[in-house]
Amino acid sequence: MAHPLAPYIFLLRNPARSVPITIVIALAVLLICGIVALVHSIPLSVREIYGYSRNFSAALPRSDPSYLPTLEAQLSESPVPIERVLKIRVAFFNVRSIVGKLPFVLHGLKPEDAAFLRQRMGLSQLTGRLPAVGAPEAVITRPIAVNLGLDIGDELLRPDDPQNYSPQPVRVVGIHESDYWFAYGDYTYVAQNHFPPVDDLVIVAKDQPRFDRWAVERFKGTKARILTHAELLRETDESLAVLLQLLSVVIGMLVVVVTVMIGLFINIYLSQRITEFGLLQAIGFTRGFLARRAGVEASIIVIGAWLLGVLVSVGVLWIVKITLMDPRAYFLDPLDWYGIAYTLPLPLAVLLASFLTIRIRFARFDPVEVIERRIA
Amino acid sequence: MIEARNVSLEYNDHGKIVYACRDVNLRIAKGEFVGVLGPSGSGKSSLLYLLSGLKEPTAGSVLFEGKPYTHLSERERAEIRRKRFGFVFQYPYLVGFLTALENVIAGAEALEPARDRAEALLSEMGLGEKMHRLPSELSGGERQRVCVARALLWDPDVVFADEPTASLDAATGREVVRQLVERRRGALVMVTHDPRILGGADRILRIEGGLVTETSVEVAETADSRVEEG
Numbered sequence: 001m002a003h004p005l006a007p008y009i010f011l012l013r014n015p016a017r018s019v020p021i022t023i024v025i026a027l028a029v030l031l032i033c034g035i036v037a038l039v040h041s042i043p044l045s046v047r048e049i050y051g052y053s054r055n056f057s058a059a060l061p062r063s064d065p066s067y068l069p070t071l072e073a074q075l076s077e078s079p080v081p082i083e084r085v086l087k088i089r090v091a092f093f094n095v096r097s098i099v100g101k102l103p104f105v106l107h108g109l110k111p112e113d114a115a116f117l118r119q120r121m122g123l124s125q126l127t128g129r130l131p132a133v134g135a136p137e138a139v140i141t142r143p144i145a146v147n148l149g150l151d152i153g154d155e156l157l158r159p160d161d162p163q164n165y166s167p168q169p170v171r172v173v174g175i176h177e178s179d180y181w182f183a184y185g186d187y188t189y190v191a192q193n194h195f196p197p198v199d200d201l202v203i204v205a206k207d208q209p210r211f212d213r214w215a216v217e218r219f220k221g222t223k224a225r226i227l228t229h230a231e232l233l234r235e236t237d238e239s240l241a242v243l244l245q246l247l248s249v250v251i252g253m254l255v256v257v258v259t260v261m262i263g264l265f266i267n268i269y270l271s272q273r274i275t276e277f278g279l280l281q282a283i284g285f286t287r288g289f290l291a292r293r294a295g296v297e298a299s300i301i302v303i304g305a306w307l308l309g310v311l312v313s314v315g316v317l318w319i320v321k322i323t324l325m326d327p328r329a330y331f332l333d334p335l336d337w338y339g340i341a342y343t344l345p346l347p348l349a350v351l352l353a354s355f356l357t358i359r360i361r362f363a364r365f366d367p368v369e370v371i372e373r374r375i376a
Numbered sequence: 377m378i379e380a381r382n383v384s385l386e387y388n389d390h391g392k393i394v395y396a397c398r399d400v401n402l403r404i405a406k407g408e409f410v411g412v413l414g415p416s417g418s419g420k421s422s423l424l425y426l427l428s429g430l431k432e433p434t435a436g437s438v439l440f441e442g443k444p445y446t447h448l449s450e451r452e453r454a455e456i457r458r459k460r461f462g463f464v465f466q467y468p469y470l471v472g473f474l475t476a477l478e479n480v481i482a483g484a485e486a487l488e489p490a491r492d493r494a495e496a497l498l499s500e501m502g503l504g505e506k507m508h509r510l511p512s513e514l515s516g517g518e519r520q521r522v523c524v525a526r527a528l529l530w531d532p533d534v535v536f537a538d539e540p541t542a543s544l545d546a547a548t549g550r551e552v553v554r555q556l557v558e559r560r561r562g563a564l565v566m567v568t569h570d571p572r573i574l575g576g577a578d579r580i581l582r583i584e585g586g587l588v589t590e591t592s593v594e595v596a597e598t599a600d601s602r603v604e605e606g
Binding site for chain 2: 001003004005009010013014275276278279280281282283284285286287288289367368371372373
């Protein structure tokens, strides 16, 4: 048999008091989790869409073709063993993301280089065929096909599309089943039809992160531009820093508003229970016991509501991911730990406000005043 | 068992010092039934709060088993009230979200024996059918009987009853007092303005303007009837 004064007994038997607080906290958690998860889907999109860059880095001679031999010679100084250096040409098209269109590279590869990269990136499963030499053809991976709604035979680049331009329609001839976002066509076609008329170097190293660190330092201040996965992440984080700061301010304001609201709720509820507290103190319960009991009640409700809010958030975000994001190959992490971490100040602040309210209410509590109905 | 030594309780009423109790000296022995009579505002409830440790005197001291309440911590005083005393107040205060049975055992530490005893007690008091009802589903008299059962659960050393019939009709009030007087094992201190409910009292104290004098049931009843006739 549960003790009649067990904290959860009050909560279970007074849903009209416990449910509104639970709903307010859970909704606030849902709101915070949702905002943070959506904002974090931006860097998540960048990481996933350009995730192929983990496999290699690129060195660009900044539109000066004469610099290319020097660049190649300097790369050979690398203390990190290099597996292969590929000369490629690039064309561009747009993919769709949650923040709008993002530029994406159609890599113009020589057949032997394409084979090497396919093996390196695990792109083995192919529906369709490989691009023919000199032909306006492209192979893409499944996420790009989903994202742009393309199938084999569809046009990836078109003469009449300024954002996805090529002098001839470039058709999709093959689709790889892979989680990578990657697109490639034939080197000759891209070299003959796309600007700039300069080869870029793709460097595949044995230890890519180590090579990337070396290359970034080595080519600082030179005519070469080094593109690495780490640099991409750093630039993404830098560009989102202000947005994340604004997000923190908004969440901080939300926490303050909800905390004040819950503090008022708890104060009202304590006032409504003054007779109960006065009676219990008169018949032999200490103020400390009653304050602890009220504190445990507040803790159960706040922690329970927070957990409920997290569960509801994960559920709602999961539904959003499945119904809205996945069909467009957009990214959203329903179990975003940053989002959950952002909600932590809410229960902590509400608990602090609750304990302070309870402490103040019980500090000078006189049961005789209640028994004599001077306060009730 | 309980002793008041030169006890006074004064308060400031808009700059004027008013005595709720003044130089009270009295002893309450084990098993004794002491009635406290007095008109409204005479200080009788204050005396009860002082004797039970719910209020601290502004002068003098109240001792329970030889120890002044002021020498005890809040926790020790609360434990005495919970384990050694029982209380019946003017209004039938119960915890609203607990059933009659749960209200009776709310102060108990060992729940199972308390439950058995409370069920028996409530049945004997005519509440067997209603012990699982909430206070809002009980009449005023029934609620006050639940309060009596709560006060008597563990046969406390002293039961303090503050105007236990004030919020009840005459017949219900008499029934509540009868049950309280008959079922108690320890001392009973009953505060009232109605001498008729103090029939079985061993002693009656009259309090007026905070001053306590001892009287008899007969004198008290006569005085009371004169007041009513006048």
